Amino acid sequence: MTFAPRTWVVGEVVTAALLNQEIRDQFSSIFDAWTTYTPTWTATSNPNISNGTITGRYLKVGRRCIAVVKITMGSSTTFGSGGYNIGLPFAAAAGVDYTGTARLVAVNAWVGQVIMSASSSAFNCAFPTSQTDSRSATWAATTPDTLANSHVLRAQVDYQTAS
CATH class of the missing domain: 2.60.40 (Immunoglobulin-like)
Structure with a gap:
């Protein structure tokens, strides 16, 4: 299930975990089984x-x-x-x-x-x-x-x- 996107803060360190949650996991939910x-x-x-x-x-x-x-x-x-x-x-x-x-x-x-x-x-x-x-x-x-x-x-x- 998709969720509200993150509000990024200036100077925040972007990590692999954050990118996975914001990008990969959002797309995965669209293609998941019903x-x-x-x-x-x-x-x-x-x-x-x-x-x-x-x-x-x-x-x-x-x-x-x-x-x-x-x-x-x-x-x-x-x-x-x-x-x-x-x-x-x-x-x-x-x-x-x-x-x-x-x-x-x-x-x-x-x-x-x-x-x-x-x-x-x-x-x-x-x-x-x-x-x-x-x-x-x-x-x-x-x-x-x-x-x-x-x-x-x-x-x-x-x-x-x-x-």
Whole structure:
């Protein structure tokens, strides 16, 4: 993880350790492996992943965060009711709305977008309402398809964190 650069003082002796921290370690954090996290999955009546899986990973450089989520429905996953929200690893900054991409492989494959409000700690996905109607609706148990075992959602968002 990157950190605030050092404020150098006139006459300070520059050492290898300081240069490593200020230059090498900063660059290394950009190229490190992504960090895993377990996203929350909520709705008006919460779904329960049960024997399905929900995974997330993120890369944070400064206040920029790229988060990727994968939800695979299991045979005993329950889907709750209402539009779904998926938790982020960090709250978003105020003043800017963010979008990303989403893909749901269910009975059909659906391409949608991630929608996230400023200062939010979660996002939702919007998909076309049907194969013939390109208007979008928030992802839910029966939108755009009725969810079932082995259906998979993948989503990614690139956003500025609050801190």
